[in-house]
């Protein structure tokens with residue numbers, strides 16, 4: 559009997575994937591560029607100097623990054639000893655979005671193409687917009703373009719508050735996002751609208767509708783809240799989560815994991831806002847979760863607050879903050895448990911635009927019974943799901959090769 563704890567550092571890529579040119583992402587490197595900016599003294603806001611992440615380093619992060627890129631990350635001190643089993647994984651899925659990355663690590667790569675709204679303005683089809691306005695009983699809509707979510711509420715928030723028209727926007731991802739004010743529009747009303755849009759999008763094969771509530775009295779203090787909700791399509795096949803729950807095990811979602819899996823294969827869920835609170839929640843779940851559990855945490859802030867915002871110093875601070883808490887996660891493991899740190903895609907904060915980047919992700923594994931050393935390059939994120947299947951003595955999954963054998 560054993561447990562698996564997966565912590566996804568959302569968007570923490572470690573170097574352009576072999577197929578990054580297909581995405582215009584050749585040369586992207588979320589971790590490598592953050593380390594480089596820090597070492598060059600170009601990321602000194604509320605922190606300073608080279609990136610200080612001794613605990614991630616002890617799990618083999620720098621070695622994984624060097625394996626993925628052929629270069630050692632700048633300014634990262636070599637650990638005295640490597641305690642983790644480390645590697646770097648290529649994505650098999652066609653997209654570089656959050657559901658694809660998570661489903662693939664849970665054993666189900668997305669081999670079909672999502673629908674996308676590719677026009678930068680007038681992004682959504684007119685008949686779809688008309689149907690949403692009618693069904694949602696709306697006075698109209700604002701936006702209808704590709705945008706950064708923080709920028710668009712600055713630009714259109716006041717008009718939204720004045721007219722009651724919700725803000726519709728998309729990105730390079732397969733998403734329909736709706737920003738609306740929690741008080742003037744209403745949070746429950748926003749959620750209901752998203753559910754209606756989810757249904758109206760049926761013919762378009764769009765991965766997610768995302769509710770983006772915000773508060774504040776004007777552009778100077780508009781702020782998005784932790785009440786974001788993602789309405790994802792369900793994974794196209796049973797994941798390791800479904801297999802474990804079907805066999806009587808527990809799957810605990812922390813953060814937006816349950817939303818990403820359309821609430822399938824989850825036995826309990828906890829939400830928290832911010833990296834410290836999400837890690838604290840993970841620690842408290844680890845104290846009580848029974849054997850044959852997966853504890854699955856998504857740390858969305860790396861992506862939403864720093865990657866998409868192209869905030870290098872903020873991303874570095876968040877990594878340093880997580881690194882300080884990492885020993886608590888390692889110490890909370892029971893003798894048979896395994897801790898896996900990974901990511902779902904990249905979002906290089908030094909890269910043009912505000913979108914994700916196609917990168918290798920780190921696979922850092924720690925457990926009292928896991929032999930340290932390199933697991934090398936992995937062909938698919940599904941190796942994570944397959945390894946957990948083998949660790950928890952479940953039937954093998956259709957995709958992936960296990961990097962874990964119980965000692």
Ligand SMILES: O=P(O)(O)O[C@H]1O[C@H](CO)[C@@H](O)[C@H]1O
Nearest residue numbers: 705706707708729731733866
């Ligand atoms: O700019 P914000 O609203 O954070 O949106 C980002 O978040 C979405 C979901 O990850 C992405 O598609 C990207 O558009």
Ligand SMILES: [Mn+2]
Nearest residue numbers: 568569656902
């Ligand atoms: Mn993501």
Ligand SMILES: [Mn+2]
Nearest residue numbers: 861862866914
């Ligand atoms: Mn994102």
